Amino acid sequence: MQDYSICILGRSGRLIREIEIICASEETTIELAQQWADGFDVELWQLDRFIARFASSGTTSDNGGLYAEARHSLSQ
Numbered sequence: 632m633q634d635y636s637i638c639i640l641g642r643s644g645r646l647i648r649e650i651e652i653i654c655a656s657e658e659t660t661i662e663l664a665q666q667w668a669d670g671f672d673v674e675l676w677q678l679d680r681f682i683a684r685f686a687s688s689g690t691t692s693d694n695g696g697l698y699a700e701a702r703h704s705l706s707q
Contacts (some may be wrong), residue, residue: 635660635682637667638674645673657682 632653639648650667654660661683664675668685675682 633657633660633677635664636676637664638673638676639667641670644672 632655635652635654637650637652639650640645641647652660652663657677658664659667660675660677664673664683667673668687668700671687673685673687675685
């Protein structure tokens with residue numbers, strides 16, 4: 632299991648909420664982060680490693696692609 636952060640960004644690009652999650656795979660984490668990109672831009676991080684940015688319009692820029700599966704735990 633790995634620790635990740637889903638960072639929800641406001642219109643100014645500043646962090647408005649950080650959601651810490653624990654996932655078995657990066658693939659699952661990417662899918663979860665994409666779901667939060669509804670009206671807000673979202674960044675996905677593993678500690679200090681940037682994984683992806685998901686624009687609220689549904690477009691994405693990342694360093695690895697899209698993936699799927701595993702268990703997760705959400706906390707605020």
